[in-house]
Amino acid sequence: METYKxxxxxxxxxxxxxxxxxxxxxxxxxxxxxGTKYGCGIAACGACTVHVAGIATRSCVxxxxxIGDRPxxxxxxxxxxxxxxxxxxxWVAEDVVQCGYCQSGQIMSAVALLKKTPxxxxxxxxxxxGGNVCRCGTYVRIREAIQTASQQLK
Amino acid sequence: MACSSRAMLRLFLTLLLICAGWLAATPLAxxxxxxxxxxxxxxxxxxxLAAWQQVYSVLTHPRCINxxxxxxxxxxxxxxxxxxxxxVRGTExxxxxxxxxxxxxxxxxxxxxxxxxxxxxxxxxLSMRWQDVNDKILSSADVCKSLTDxxxxxxxxxxxxLKHQQTEPLVHWAFAPGRNRNGTxxxxxxxxxxxxxxxxxxxxxxxxxxxxxx
Numbered sequence: 365m366e367t368y369k370x371x372x373x374x375x376x377x378x379x380x381x382x383x384x385x386x387x388x389x390x391x392x393x394x395x396x397x398x399g400t401k402y403g404c405g406i407a408a409c410g411a412c413t414v415h416v417a418g419i420a421t422r423s424c425v426x427x428x429x430x431i432g433d434r435p436x437x438x439x440x441x442x443x444x445x446x447x448x449x450x451x452x453x454x455w456v457a458e459d460v461v462q463c464g465y466c467q468s469g470q471i472m473s474a475v476a477l478l479k480k481t482p483x484x485x486x487x488x489x490x491x492x493x494g495g496n497v498c499r500c501g502t503y504v505r506i507r508e509a510i511q512t513a514s515q516q517l518k
Numbered sequence: 519m520a521c522s523s524r525a526m527l528r529l530f531l532t533l534l535l536i537c538a539g540w541l542a543a544t545p546l547a548x549x550x551x552x553x554x555x556x557x558x559x560x561x562x563x564x565x566x567l568a569a570w571q572q573v574y575s576v577l578t579h580p581r582c583i584n585x586x587x588x589x590x591x592x593x594x595x596x597x598x599x600x601x602x603x604x605x606v607r608g609t610e611x612x613x614x615x616x617x618x619x620x621x622x623x624x625x626x627x628x629x630x631x632x633x634x635x636x637x638x639x640x641x642x643x644l645s646m647r648w649q650d651v652n653d654k655i656l657s658s659a660d661v662c663k664s665l666t667d668x669x670x671x672x673x674x675x676x677x678x679x680l681k682h683q684q685t686e687p688l689v690h691w692a693f694a695p696g697r698n699r700n701g702t703x704x705x706x707x708x709x710x711x712x713x714x715x716x717x718x719x720x721x722x723x724x725x726x727x728x729x730x731x732x
Contacts, residue, residue, distance in 0.1 A: 382630075382634055383630075383631070384628075384629070384630025384631070384632060385616050386630070397559050406631075406632075406699065407532075407603060407621075407622045407633065408602060408603055409559075409585040413616075413621075417711065419618055419620050419621065420615075420618070420621050421620070421621055421622075422619070423622055424631070425622055425628060425631040425632075425633045426622070426624055426628060426631070426633075427624075427631065428629050430624040430625065430626060430635070454565040473616035473617070474616070476616040477615045477616045477617055480615035481615055481616070488614070488615075491606050491608075491614045491617065492604075492615050492617055493616060493617075494604030495603045495605070495616070495617045495621070496616075498603060503728070514582050
């Protein structure tokens with residue numbers, strides 16, 4: 365076991381974990397931040413997406429030992445960011461969510477997309493969101509919400 | 519008796535001085551041996567071509583060629599299947615926003631989760647593709663031609679090509695590729711890294727000869 369100092373949503377955190385422990389389990393089990401979801405455990409579905417140094421990251425496959433001093437932002441903190449706030453508002457406006465299980469990962473990916481590509485095309489959206497799976501099939505509303513958020517951010 | 523002993527001592531001291539002088543004059547004593555340049559005959563074209571075939575055997579191993587694709591996506595595994603999770607190349611060979619290489623691949627292998635990693639994980643540019651759009655590996659002659667064409671190889675001269683093989687983190691990764699998700703070790707290229715560098719050096723010293731397509 366090792367002790368790791370993390371910065372999560374701007375707050376310093378200290379956890380003791382095996383170096384191979386995925387960041388997801390440090391967030392959920394040690395820090396009790398359960399907004400980030402376990403979906404597949406192999407980076408295939410995107411439900412566990414967080415931001416590490418601004419990059420959308422699949423927390424289920426990234427060991428805590430590889431985070432280093434890079435800041436982590438989760439769904440609990442993304443609303444503090446203007447783009448994150450706009451995306452969450454658009455999600456509500458477009459009534460995107462059905463069961464909701466994948467949506468924290470969807471929102472984290474959407475924010476990462478809009479931060480790099482503020483005016484995304486449909487192709488941009490489909491490519492960037494292509495790694496986030498939704499069993500309820502909310503893809504059309506997700507795309508519309510990203511476009512709504514993009515317009516709000518102009 | 520005393521006179522004889524003195525003569526013997528004088529003879530001994532004289533011999534000692536001669537030996538010391540001889541030793542001082544040799545390169546071994548002056549430290550030149552280690553830095554002395556060996557006279558090495560330049561590698562012949564035949565030796566260069568043979569070395570190239572060794573290099574080619576590494577470049578076309580899945581650990582290398584999976585990221586030297588001709589397509590809009592990388593490949594995975596020894597069967598070189600399309601990368602899962604809808605990963606695409608992107609404009610810089612690093613994926614697209616929200617689905618970058620770094621979304622999963624970190625600066626080192628993550629053996630606990632089976633995700634390989636190394637510094638600056640990315641696809642090689644299309645100019646350095648070593649397979650065609652149907653995933654057929656290009657011939658030895660064609661890969662060699664790409665690698666020696668400075669309009670395709672990031673403007674590397676011979677020394678640059680050798681340095682790339684010696685120092686590029688992703689080249690090093692291919693020889694320490696970590697474990698798959700099921701705990702098995704990823705397969706390795708047919709040469710060690712040292713052997714790859716040695717073969718590349720021989721090929722470079724032979725002026726990077728390329729074979730001809732049949």
